[in-house]
Amino acid sequence: MPTISELLDANLHRVFGERDAARRRAAIDEVYAEDVVFSDPEGSVTGRDALAAKAEALLSGAPDAFVFRADGPAYAGTDSGALAWTLGPEGAPVARGIDVITVRDGRIAELRTMLADEAS
Numbered sequence: 001m002p003t004i005s006e007l008l009d010a011n012l013h014r015v016f017g018e019r020d021a022a023r024r025r026a027a028i029d030e031v032y033a034e035d036v037v038f039s040d041p042e043g044s045v046t047g048r049d050a051l052a053a054k055a056e057a058l059l060s061g062a063p064d065a066f067v068f069r070a071d072g073p074a075y076a077g078t079d080s081g082a083l084a085w086t087l088g089p090e091g092a093p094v095a096r097g098i099d100v101i102t103v104r105d106g107r108i109a110e111l112r113t114m115l116a117d118e119a120s
Contacts, residue, residue: 001106004076007031008083011099011108016055017068028052033109040113051111065089071096079103 002010014027028048037044038051045054071084071093082100086093096116101108 004081005074007108008074008081012068012085019059025052031108033104033107036108038111041115
């Protein structure tokens with residue numbers, strides 16, 4: 001069974017950072033519960049297909065030079081974890097956020113993405 005840190009890393013790099021749709025989908029099926037709930041500032045969606053569509057929309061709208069990078073250590077509890085991240089070209093992120101996950105039976109059951117308020 002994967003650790004919380006491994007799930008956080010897979011979420012960031014193998015799903016939201018993976019531009020190849022087939023590899024991304026294989027990771028989604030491995031990492032997330034079938035009824036995963038994904039919430040971000042745009043709203044919430046349920047299920048692997050909906051999560052895959054969100055990842056595809058994000059990646060298709062981002063230039064190839066934009067990549068996700070961890071922005072500090074992963075934080076892990078017994079069934080939850082958090083990881084801050086950046087998105088953008090090397091050394092010049094255009095977005096920052098944090099992902100908070102809840103894990104059930106070794107898979108991500110809930111993913112909440114919060115974005116940094118750059119105006120603060």
